[in-house]
């Protein structure tokens with residue numbers, strides 16, 4: 001079967017050009033103008049933008065064990081509606097992904113239910129170093145370390161263990177960096193004044209800039225000392241961005257950084273209106289922090305944009321501060337939110353594609369994805385940049401049924417998503433059928 005995407009405006013490898021793209025056997029077989037339509041299913045992409053499928057390097061899909069919040073099936077479906085065709089999922093499930101057996105169980109669930117291409121992070125703990133060292137770097141995306149506590153109680157705080165992990169694993173270490181002692185001391189201070197019902201606007205004072213900087217700078221120093229390959233997840237402060245280099249190409253970096261949609265979009269001015277719905281770890285901080293993150297993204301100190309998609313039920317989120325879990329769902333709206341920032345003049349389409357599609361593939365050495373290239377898997381997204389739509393409960397695909405963007409009108413819409421050459425999302429409808437594959441790595 002041949003599919004031909006006709007007259008698209010492709011954004012790829014720092015160029016924008018009019019082109020046709022021919023798909024055969026799940027792969028991109030030709031990129032050219034005026035490709036012959038005979039024998040092809042033709043997708044008219046006139047006036048639409050074509051991007052490589054987005055690769056999200058940090059999601060929590062809650063399976064196994066937390067399926068009242070989300071499942072691999074439900075969230076990967078929301079992901080393809082949002083143009084995300086591949087994802088890397090985190091180990092803070094129940095049971096945690098801290099043995100090779102548990103890792104393979106997750107791969108089995110994804111093989112049977114995922115709508116988008118998948119891989120997983122192995123979880124490091126204070127006491128599973130031996131198992132970490134058994135993980136084949138080709139078998140999964142990398143090693144996740146929670147250097148600050150968050151959903152799922154996976155804090156790694158034993159200094160000796162950390163140093164051992166950093167100096168011995170060949171895996172890419174992806175770290176959640178927030179200093180636990182600082183957070184605890186801050187929390188006690190606010191609890192003394194407010195009890196459990198702390199106004200959520202103090203979340204960034206509790207999970208403070210200092211907590212982030214202390215932990216990120218320690219992780220970076222440890223990586224420099226040991227030669228470990230470190231990727232710092234979800235930077236949330238301007239100050240942390242100074243820890244990362246932008247004078248060498250990504251392929252040569254041993255220490256890299258990610259920023260998430262919510263830290264680029266929201267600021268502490270939004271707590272009054274959104275409350276615990278925008279309670280994330282690390283916390284959304286000041287507008288000056290947001291500005292610093294944008295600057296670091298554009299000057300390449302930050303390499304990747306991700307979601308940290310972390311759904312909880314609305315009921316859970318509506319608890320008072322200490323009981324409301326941190327995290328929120330984002331995969332369906334990440335690309336349209338970034339396209340909105342393009343409309344606002346904050347980023348070029350080429351840069352957006354670099355940070356959401358190319359760089360996650362390069363950074364994790366994902367085989368044949370992340371670019372529109374002949375011989376690559378046909379993971380592709382078409383978007384209409386002039387199709388205003390408002391996020392509301394009637395058009396949200398997350399199992400939890402809510403979004404921090406509710407009420408927001410985006411000017412752009414994802415119209416078509418292809419996973420491995422198959423049209424899986426077509427003008428607001430899922431076509432049925434699953435065509436996802438396990439991600440492979442060129443390591």
Ligand SMILES: NC(=O)N[C@@H](CC(=O)O)C(=O)O
Pocket residue numbers: 060092149150151152176279280281282308310311325326327328
């Ligand atoms: N980001 C969050 O606030 N929450 C995440 C965990 C995490 O990444 O910290 C979750 O799994 O709920």
